[in-house]
Amino acid sequence: MKIHAFIPLATLIARLSIAGTFISAALPKIKAPTEFAVSIEGFELIHSPLVHWVALLLPWLELIIGIGLIVPMIRKVSGALIAGLLILFIGLHASAWQRGLDISCGCFGTEAEPTTNYSLLILRNLLLLAATCFVLFRDLKANRATSKIAI
Amino acid sequence: MALLIKELTLICVLTLLGASFSIFSGLTQPPWSASELEAGEIHQVDAEVINPIWVDARPEVDYETAHIEGALSLNDSNWDSQIFDLMGAWLESPQPIVVYCSSASCDTSKQIAERLRMDLPDAEIYSLHGGWQP
Known part of the structure; x- marks a missing residue:
């Protein structure tokens, strides 16, 4: 069997994994925005009142684009936004690591671990970014094929 | 597009x-x-970052029901017995002190913070904006 036969299955697994990660990251932060705001402040890049806006809007954006990645109508833009957010998160974690900040990631809301393992976190986000790019590429390719058929 | x-x-x-x-x-x-802070007030999000000594200015019955982890109870009725515990905690670890009561409309935290400023003039003392609900 050719490797091409597995690509749709790999795309589906990648899509569901990314969506699941973003949805499960968003829900605890929606339930406890104050704790998430504390985590954001820990990065020492933005402060009140901007931090309250980010703590309010970012979890909802994560939830919508997480669900959006499995909804055909908005999955292309959702994929692009997820990729953009992952690049932002990688940059933020690299910056905190470089500054030697001893903070909690806040990625999944209130976390038990007091500090962040930056290398593991950046690696995880790089893997998610690679998976997102793969899914996005497949969606764009499928879109082009549909357009050609329509023509 | x-x-x-x-x-x-x-x-x-x-x-x-x-x-x-x-x-x-x-x-x-x-x-x-969140930005409407009066003098001497602090947001909970900012307070948690500075890891303060929490002071619960609500009645003791409310304190017994629930309070912020590690908070000390201090109000007008138990002032004489509790103030030394707070002074001891602050002398041992001179962190900022944040006083809270139950809501944005309660005024007790501001009054207790004001009274504390007189007894501990060297301490950094705030009242919690918006109060604290369990």
């Missing part, structure tokens, strides 16, 4: 609807009200 803008708009609208739900259901206070 128009389709992508339409998708982006839909995502933004859904995000704003979700954020509105958070505000109107009471999950969070509106960010625009």
Whole structure:
């Protein structure tokens, strides 16, 4: 069997994994925005009142684009936004690591671990970014094929 | 291109609807009200970052029911017995002190913070903006 036969299955697994990660990251932060705001402040890049806006809007954006990645109508833009957010998160974690900040990631809301393992976190986000790019590429390719058929 | 803008708009609208739900259901206070600090007040988010000594200015019965972890009870009725515990904690570890009561409308935390400033003039003392609910 050719490797091409597995690509749709790999795309589906990648899509569901990314969506699941973003949805499960968003829900605890929606339930406890104050704790998430504390985590954001820990990065020492933005402060009140901007931090309250980010703590309010970012979890909802994560939830919508997480669900959006499995909804055909908005999955292309959702994929692009997820990729953009992952690049932002990688940059933020690299910056905190470089500054030697001893903070909690806040990625999944209130976390038990007091500090962040930056290398593991950046690696995880790089893997998610690679998976997102793969899914996005497949969606764009499928879109082009549909357009050609329509023509 | 128009389709992508339409998708982006839909995502933004859904995000704003979700954020509105958070505000109107009471999950969070509106960010625009978070900036209205009076002198000597601090937001909970900022207070948690500085890892303060928490002082619970509510009645002792409320303190017994629930309080912020590690908080000391201090109000007008137990002042004489509790003030030394607080002074001891502050002398042992001179961190900022944050006093809280139960809501934005309660005034006790400001009064207790004011009284504390007289007894501990070298301490950094705040009252918690918006109060604390279990």
